[in-house]
Amino acid sequence: MNYEAVIGLEVHAQLLTNSKIFCGCAVAFGGEPNSRVCPICLGMPGVLPVLNRRAVEYTIRMALAVDGRVAETSAFARKNYFYPDLPKGYQISQYDRAGEPISLDGGIEIEGEDGPRFVRLRRIHLEEEAGKSIHSEPGYDPDLSYIDFNRTGVPLMEIVSEPDIRSPREASAYLARLRQILQYIGVCDGNMEEGSLRCDANVSIRKPGDPLGELVEIKNMNSMRSMERALEFEIERQAEVLDDGGRVVRQTRLWNEEERETFPMRSKEEAHDYRYFPDPDLVTVEIARSWVDEIGEDLPELPDVRMRRLIEEYGLPQDMARQLTENRARADYFEACVGQTSGDAAGQTSGETAGKASGDARTVSNWMLSELLRVQHENRMDQQTLEERVPPDHLAQLLSQIKEGKISGKIGKDVLDVMAESGKAPAEVIEEQGLVQISDTGELEGVVDGILADHPDDVADYRAGKTKLLGFFMGQVMRATQGKANPKMVNELLRKKLAEG
Ligand code: ADP
Ligand code: MG
Ligand code: ZN
Numbered sequence: 001m002n003y004e005a006v007i008g009l010e011v012h013a014q015l016l017t018n019s020k021i022f023c024g025c026a027v028a029f030g031g032e033p034n035s036r037v038c039p040i041c042l043g044m045p046g047v048l049p050v051l052n053r054r055a056v057e058y059t060i061r062m063a064l065a066v067d068g069r070v071a072e073t074s075a076f077a078r079k080n081y082f083y084p085d086l087p088k089g090y091q092i093s094q095y096d097r098a099g100e101p102i103s104l105d106g107g108i109e110i111e112g113e114d115g116p117r118f119v120r121l122r123r124i125h126l127e128e129e130a131g132k133s134i135h136s137e138p139g140y141d142p143d144l145s146y147i148d149f150n151r152t153g154v155p156l157m158e159i160v161s162e163p164d165i166r167s168p169r170e171a172s173a174y175l176a177r178l179r180q181i182l183q184y185i186g187v188c189d190g191n192m193e194e195g196s197l198r199c200d201a202n203v204s205i206r207k208p209g210d211p212l213g214e215l216v217e218i219k220n221m222n223s224m225r226s227m228e229r230a231l232e233f234e235i236e237r238q239a240e241v242l243d244d245g246g247r248v249v250r251q252t253r254l255w256n257e258e259e260r261e262t263f264p265m266r267s268k269e270e271a272h273d274y275r276y277f278p279d280p281d282l283v284t285v286e287i288a289r290s291w292v293d294e295i296g297e298d299l300p301e302l303p304d305v306r307m308r309r310l311i312e313e314y315g316l317p318q319d320m321a322r323q324l325t326e327n328r329a330r331a332d333y334f335e336a337c338v339g340q341t342s343g344d345a346a347g348q349t350s351g352e353t354a355g356k357a358s359g360d361a362r363t364v365s366n367w368m369l370s371e372l373l374r375v376q377h378e379n380r381m382d383q384q385t386l387e388e389r390v391p392p393d394h395l396a397q398l399l400s401q402i403k404e405g406k407i408s409g410k411i412g413k414d415v416l417d418v419m420a421e422s423g424k425a426p427a428e429v430i431e432e433q434g435l436v437q438i439s440d441t442g443e444l445e446g447v448v449d450g451i452l453a454d455h456p457d458d459v460a461d462y463r464a465g466k467t468k469l470l471g472f473f474m475g476q477v478m479r480a481t482q483g484k485a486n487p488k489m490v491n492e493l494l495r496k497k498l499a500e501g
Contacts, residue, residue, distance in 0.1 A: 001243055003205035005235045006212055007171050008122075008163035011178055012156050013188040014129060014196040015058045020153035021128050022049030022092065027155070029194050033134075033148035041153035043087030048281055051076075055155035056285065057295060058187040059102045059126050062157060064296050065181050068106030068124055073286050075100060076126075076279045081272050085131035085147050093127035093158075095276045101125035102287070108181070109304075110173040113166060119174050120162040129154035157188070163202065163212065168231035172224045175199055180303050184328045192222050203231055204248065205238045213238075214248045218255055218262055230255035234262050306331055314338065314361035323369055329383060330368070333392050337364045340396030363399055371413055375420045389423045390416070398426040406430065407437050411483055439486040441493075444477075447485065448493045451476045462498050470494060 017027055023040035040047045056074075063070050078090040094101045103124040109116050134146040159178060165171050179190040179197055190197045199221055204213035216234060221227040233255075238248050253262040301309070303325050310321040310331070325331045341360040372395070376386045398419070402412045407430055418429045430436055438444055451473060452459050462469040470491075477490045 001207070001239065003235070003239050003242070004208045005167055005231070006163045006204045006206060006215075007165035007167075007231065008202045008215075009159075009161045009165065009171060009174060010200040010202070011159045011161075011175065012198045012200075013062075013159065013178075013182055013190075015055055015155040015157055015187055016189060017052055017054045017058065017155055019052060021052045021055050021126070021155035022153055025153065028150075029196070031150060033146070033150060036150045037152070041087075042149055043089075043152075049092065049279075051282060051285065052155060055126055055157075056102065056287070057291075058155075059124060059157050060287070060292055060295050061185050061187055061299060062159070062182065063103030063106065063124050064292070064299055065185050065302055066106040066108050066121055066124075066159075068103035068121060070103050070287060070292050071100045072289075073100060073284050074102045075284045076282045077276045078279045079127075079274045079276055081274060083130065084145070085133050085149075085152070087131070087149065087152065091128060091130065092279055092282070093276075094125035096123070102285075107162075107164075108174070108177055110170060110177050112170050112173070117164070117166070117170060119164045122160040122162050124157060124159050127156050127158060128152070129156045163204075163215075168228040168235070171201060171231055172228050175224055175227065180327065184300060184303055186300070192224070195222055198222055199227060201227055201231055203234050203238075205235055205242070214250045216248065216250065216262075217252045219252055219265060221255055226255055226257055229257075229260060230262055233260065237262065300328070303328075303331075310334075314365075316361060316365060320362075320365050320369065324365060327383070329387065333387055334364060334368060336392035337368070337396050340393045341399055360399075363403075364395070367395060367399065367416075371416055375416055378417075379420055381420070386420060389421075390419050394419060394425050401426055401430065405437060405439060405486060405488075407435055408483065408487060411435050411437070435484060437486050438481055438484050439489060441489065444485055444489055444493055447477055447480050448473075448490065448497060451480060452497060459498065470498075473498075 014027075019025060020027055020041055023038050025036045025038050025041055028036065040049060060070055062068075074094065076092050077095040079093045079095070080090040082089055101123040103121075105121060106124075107118050107120040109118050111117075129151050131147050131149040131152040134140055134148060136142040140146055161174070165174055179188075179192075182188040182197070183190045188196060192198070201218045201221065202215045203218065204215040206213040216238070218227075218230050218234060221230055234253070241248055252265045254265045255262050307318070307321045307325040310316050310324060311318055314321075316324070323330075324334045338361045341364060372386065372390065375381075375390075376383065379386075381389070395416075398412055398415060401407050401415075402409050407415065415426050415429050415433075415435065418424065418433070419426060422429070424432075438447075455473075455476070458469050458472060462473075473494050474487070474490060477485050477494070478487070
């Protein structure tokens with residue numbers, strides 16, 4: 001039987017604020033366990049939480065980026081449950097029925113299975129992060145469990161979608177898009193390995209056209225790949241249940257990466273009754289329209305807007321523009337580099353047109369998406385390190401050295417390798433390694449004559465009509481000059497001399 005998958009995601013994003021949501025403790029990753037704690041985030045009796053304004057601002061920023069409707073008043077609720085990493089015995093969160101979340105509605109467009117798909121959002125709310133339990137990790141007694149409260153109280157934004165996603169791949173595309181937006185607007189680093197972005201996936205199946213089926217929630221997946229695999233497994237599992245005439249039971253399941261299967265965490269009987277109620281320690285937040293407008297004015301250009309601008313302004317194909325705008329740093333790098341190349345051209349006496357010549361933009365883009373990525377990959381560098389070693393002005397300089405014929409494109413790639421290893425400017429590398437292209441006619445003529453003299457038979461064959469041998473001669477000259485000969489000049493010289501005989 002063919003079923004349709006119905007998926008809705010609850011995505012948790014840790015916010016990049018300096019301090020925690022209800023106290024002054026620092027927000028950071030790792031470090032000595034329990035070194036960033038205080039009576040408030042440890043949930044001591046009698047303490048009072050004070051809301052971090054920046055956390056609200058970041059949530060509003062996200063709301064505006066996804067066309068959400070920012071509430072005029074928003075309130076916090078207590079979500080009660082017992083767990084060792086939750087010292088108060090409740091989590092301060094927001095809940096539709098006991099306090100309006102900061103944002104409702106909105107949505108984002110993703111590339112769906114068959115064309116663009118709009119995934120509606122239900123709400124975006126703010127809550128506090130729980131602590132971290134440590135079981136059998138290196139350096140800890142395997143017979144004991146430990147708790148690190150450094151994470152407790154880190155501001156957590158939860159973005160809840162409507163069940164508008166139709167396949168595991170679309171779920172990944174959705175999550176990737178959210179991550180991209182979060183990173184662009186600078187509210188979350190999107191690092192799934194470190195857990196600053198996590199996701200619970202709700203999935204049900206139905207025959208197309210039927211009402212929604214009973215859902216299963218898969219908790220806490222921390223990579224796109226696990227999420228896709230978990231959803232694929234779960235869709236298959238539910239289909240088998242239905243095909244056998246059974247019914248899907250609403251439950252929460254966990255994903256086991258080793259076994260590649262989901263298993264039940266709790267079923268309905270053990271389901272939590274969170275007994276949400278308004279938190280009496282926190283006042284209702286009134287969100288002034290003027291503040292929302294201010295935040296909106298500061299919002300950076302969003303990825304799809306930027307992509308469209310790159311296409312228009314620089315005449316780039318959509319695919320390139322999409323790759324360049326994949327993250328903000330890369331798009332910034334691109335524009336900085338193009339700015340430099342046109343600046344250079346304006347300073348030249350070559351009479352070439354300056355400005356955002358689409359030729360330059362295309363060259364920069366080509367080099368970024370092929371050579372820079374290759375170098376990054378080969379050296380196992382992260383993007384940031386690479387961009388520090390090869391800043392945009394260095395790449396721009398390298399490209400103009402090529403454009404001016406100082407070095408060939410091929411040598412340029414070797415120069416880039418050295419630049420990435422050493423952080424040196426291209427001129428320095430070219431100088432040090434003696435890579436300047438030989439464009440001296442006399443010198444080249446000598447080499448060409450030598451090669452032709454060394455291969456009389458091939459010369460005769462060429463003249464008898466085997467003109468394909470030109471490539472062979474080119475190769476010989478290049479080898480003799482360690483690739484430094486100006487290829488265009490060599491080509492001309494060879495043709496001329498071979499025709500002479
Ligand atoms: P809440 O937790 O707010 O009571 P739900 O449990 O209905 O709301 O929804 C939580 C998440 O589950 C949402 O992301 C929603 O899109 C998704 N969801 C709701 N119904 C279904 C369904 N039948 N199949 C798959 N996902 C669903
Ligand atoms: Mg829920
Ligand atoms: Zn604290």
